[in-house]
Each structure stands twice: as structure tokens, then as C-alpha cells.
Amino acid sequence: MPYVLGVDVGTTRTAAAVCRLGGAGRAEPELVGLGGPGGGVASSLQLTADGAFAVGEPGDPRWTAVGFARRVGDDVPIVLGSERCAAEELTALMVMWVAGQVAEREGETAAQIVLAHPPGWGPHAKGLMHQALRAVGLENVTLLAEPLAAAANHSFGRGPVGVFSLGSHAFSAAVVRPFELVAWADGIDQAAGADFDDLVFGHVRATLGREFGSLDAEDPRTRGLYGRLRRDCEAAKRVLSGTFETAIPVHLPSGPVEVPLSRARFEELIRPSVEQAVSVFERVVRGMSLEATVLVGGSARIPLISSLLPGRVVFEAAPETSVVKGAASAGRQLLLGPDDPEPIETSVLVRDDDPLLRFPVGSSLSDDEFTAPPPRPPIDITPLDLPERRSVKRVVRGLAPTGRSRARNSSEDGR
Numbered sequence: 001m002p003y004v005l006g007v008d009v010g011t012t013r014t015a016a017a018v019c020r021l022g023g024a025g026r027a028e029p030e031l032v033g034l035g036g037p038g039g040g041v042a043s044s045l046q047l048t049a050d051g052a053f054a055v056g057e058p059g060d061p062r063w064t065a066v067g068f069a070r071r072v073g074d075d076v077p078i079v080l081g082s083e084r085c086a087a088e089e090l091t092a093l094m095v096m097w098v099a100g101q102v103a104e105r106e107g108e109t110a111a112q113i114v115l116a117h118p119p120g121w122g123p124h125a126k127g128l129m130h131q132a133l134r135a136v137g138l139e140n141v142t143l144l145a146e147p148l149a150a151a152a153n154h155s156f157g158r159g160p161v162g163v164f165s166l167g168s169h170a171f172s173a174a175v176v177r178p179f180e181l182v183a184w185a186d187g188i189d190q191a192a193g194a195d196f197d198d199l200v201f202g203h204v205r206a207t208l209g210r211e212f213g214s215l216d217a218e219d220p221r222t223r224g225l226y227g228r229l230r231r232d233c234e235a236a237k238r239v240l241s242g243t244f245e246t247a248i249p250v251h252l253p254s255g256p257v258e259v260p261l262s263r264a265r266f267e268e269l270i271r272p273s274v275e276q277a278v279s280v281f282e283r284v285v286r287g288m289s290l291e292a293t294v295l296v297g298g299s300a301r302i303p304l305i306s307s308l309l310p311g312r313v314v315f316e317a318a319p320e321t322s323v324v325k326g327a328a329s330a331g332r333q334l335l336l337g338p339d340d341p342e343p344i345e346t347s348v349l350v351r352d353d354d355p356l357l358r359f360p361v362g363s364s365l366s367d368d369e370f371t372a373p374p375p376r377p378p379i380d381i382t383p384l385d386l387p388e389r390r391s392v393k394r395v396v397r398g399l400a401p402t403g404r405s406r407a408r409n410s411s412e413d414g415r
């Protein structure tokens with residue numbers, strides 16, 4: 001059955017959802033398992049020795065790109081050994097891989113793909129993204145701001161709705177009306193989930209004091225201990241969203257110990273950051289009478305956050321999936337119209353026939369349609385310890401999701 005595919009490439013996790021176009025009645029979006037954490041897949045691309053990209057596989061950090069989706073529009077490339085890749089090219093590869101996985105499962109390619117993006121993306125970032133998507137053979141992609149996707153997942157009236165989003169690295173506050181981004185603030189400077197993990201790590205270090213401080217940072221065993229502890233800190237944070245007490249195991253060379261952490265102490269640690277995010281949200285929504293505020297992103301599971309937000313707050317049981325499910329629902333509405341008989345304005349979505357949008361999908365307009373910013377002076381970002389040479393030869397291992405074209409890549413282009 002034909003379907004719309006929603007894709008959310010987050011800093012740590014990429015998720016997919018489909019919304020079917022056939023059948024009677026309201027179509028609910030369905031999450032698609034991608035074989036990784038939380039039903040999605042880690043947002044990482046590792047350039048392998050044979051020149052292919054492996055998706056979601058942890059590996060040598062010198063060859064593994066992470067955090068690229070939040071860097072689209074940034075002129076500074078992501079360095080993979082001796083290769084330099086643009087963030088939008090890596091993001092497009094991720095979308096292509098997801099589209100391929102889902103097409104394989106569904107037996108057909110998506111009628112439409114809706115890619116959610118940070119609300120701050122302007123014409124330049126969107127233009128680059130469309131160009132990169134076309135380069136991997138994805139012509140039928142609509143870009144939709146994350147807060148609009150999140151709100152599309154709920155049945156609100158026409159009044160303004162607030163969207164407070166807190167993921168692993170990104171925060172955004174927005175006000176939306178049906179398919180209209182009224183106001184927003186976003187960025188990665190605001191503390192998010194990964195910063196909360198750091199605070200828990202700091203709590204462990206402070207609790208253990210000298211015992212922790214005397215560890216030799218150069219010893220590979222210490223680095224292993226840090227890595228494991230960081231994962232345990234993140235897990236403890238998640239546990240505290242559902243309970244009031246937990247303990248973090250620390251595998252010291254002298255033997256294992258446990259550091260207790262209560263929800264009250266955790267809230268004390270993160271409260272200044274959360275209050276700052278809430279004050280940004282309050283500035284964005286000032287003067288507007290909100291119907292409700294939708295809370296999205298994995299960090300929205302922390303109870304303190306909903307307790308500090310003003311007005312009526314709504315969120316799903318798995319708020320990290322709200323954006324991707326909403327993207328799939330919005331795509332269905334774009335193609336078929338709303339389930340609700342009242343018409344909605346969809347002009348924010350990218351459509352070929354909308355003269356207001358500069359980057360229609362699948363049109364004959366050239367890629368240099370958008371205005372590029374003035375070139376920045378070259379920046380030398382050569383790593384000190386260069387690994388052996390690898391070059392991009394194939395896009396993603398054993399994958400031809402759309403069967404239409406291969407990604408442009410730096411070695412083929414001779415750039």
C-alpha cells in the first residue's frame with residue numbers, strides 16, 4: 001500500500017515512521033524499526049576501508065561522522081580521516097539509507113518523504129539539503145520544521161500551540177499554528193540531554209573525590225572506565241524519570257563501588273539549565289494565548305521539565321518519537337488533505353506549485369537558486385594524528401534504496 005515516510009535525523013538517533021495512504025478512516029503513523037537503539041538507528045556514518053559508509057555502527061572515531069544533521073549549512077566540512085564531507089551530504093546519505101530500509105520492508109518506495117529539520121533552518125540550509133537529497137536520488141522530499149511536525153501529531157484547533165523540544169544536544173522553543181511557524185528560538189548552546197549526563201558524571205566524580213581524582217587519565221583502562229561510566233550516568237538519568245532513587249556503578253581499579261543518586265539531587269543539578277530553557281520558551285511565547293504546549297524529545301521524559309512549563313502541557317509516552325510520527329502524518333495531509341474536513345494551510349510545506357518557496361522539489365530550477373553566503377577563509381582542520389588514507393568509493397554498503405542515482409562524493413568530483 002502506498003505510504004508517506006517521515007524521517008527525523010537527530011544528533012544521536014535517526015527515526016522513521018510511515019503513514020499509509022490507502023484504507024478507510026484516519027491513518028495513524030507507525031514507527032519503523034531500524035535495528036538500533038529505541039527502534040531507530042544511531043545517527044552515525046562510518047567510512048569503511050572499502051570506501052563505503054556503514055550506518056549506525058560505532059567504530060574508529062577518526063572515520064565516524066556524528067552530529068552532522070545539526071551542522072547543515074555550516075561551511076566547515078566534517079573530517080573523516082583524509083576525506084572532508086559536507087554535513088548535508090552525510091544527512092542525505094542517512095535519509096537515503098532509511099528510505100532504502102523502509103522500501104525493502106514495504107516492497108515499494110515511499111510516495112513522499114518528509115524530513116524534519118530544526119526550526120532555524122533558513123533558505124540556505126534548506127537549499128543545500130534539497131540539493132544533497134537530489135544528489136542521492138531522492139527527489140520527493142518535503143522539508144518540515146520539527147515543531148510543525150510535532151504539532152501535526154496532535155489534533156489541535158487553529159489557535160497557537162507552543163512546542164518545547166529537548167533532545168540529546170538540541171533545544172528549541174516555538175509557537176505554531178497549523179503548518180505555520182509563528183515564532184521560534186533554537187540552538188545547541190542551551191543545555192540538553194548530553195549536558196545532563198555530564199552533570200551526573202560530575203556528581204559521581206565529586207562524590208568519589210580523591211579516589212576518582214587519582215586515576216591516571218593516560219591509562220587505557222581509565223579511558224574504558226570513563227566510557228562505561230558515562231553510559232551508566234546516562235542510564236541512571238533515564239531511570240530517575242521513573243523512580244526516585246538509583247545508584248551508579250563505578251568500576252574502580254580497587255574494586256567496584258556504587259554512587260547513589262536521588263531524583264531530588266538530579267533535579268537540583270539540572271534545574272538551572274531547565275529554568276534557562278523555560279525562560280527562553282516564555283520569551284518566545286510572550287503575548288500569545290496558547291492552546292497547549294507540546295513537549296517533545298527524549299529529555300522531555302524528565303518530570304521536572306513539564307512541571308516547570310506554564311499552561312497546559314501535553315506529551316506522548318515516547319516524546320522522542322513525536323517529531324517523526326508527526327512528519328509522516330503531515331506528509332499524508334500534504335498529499336491527501338486533512339482527515340479533519342476543515343481545510344488547512346499547507347504552504348509551509350515545500351510544493352512545486354508554491355511560488356513563495358524557492359526550492360521546490362523535483363522542479364527544473366537549478367541548484368544555484370539559493371543565495372550562498374560569502375566564502376569563509378579556509379580553515380586548517382587537519383587532525384594531528386592522520387589515519388591511513390580511505391576515500392569514498394561507494395555510498396552505503398550494499399544499498400541502492402531508490403535505484404536512481406548515486407551520491408556525489410568528493411573523490412568522484414575531484415574536489
Ligand SMILES: Nc1ncnc2c1ncn2[C@@H]1O[C@H](COP(=O)(O)OP(=O)(O)OP(=O)(O)O)[C@@H](O)[C@H]1O
Binds near residue numbers: 012168194238
Ligand atoms: N527516560 C528518559 N529520561 C531522561 N532522558 C531521557 C530518557 N530517555 C531518553 N532520554 C534522553 O533523550 C535524549 C535523546 O533524545 P532524542 O532521541 O529526542 O535526541 P535526538 O533527536 O537524537 O537529538 P537532538 O534532537 O538533540 O538533535 C538523550 O540525551 C537521552 O539520554
Ligand SMILES: [Mg+2]
Binds near residue numbers: 008010168
Ligand atoms: Mg531530535
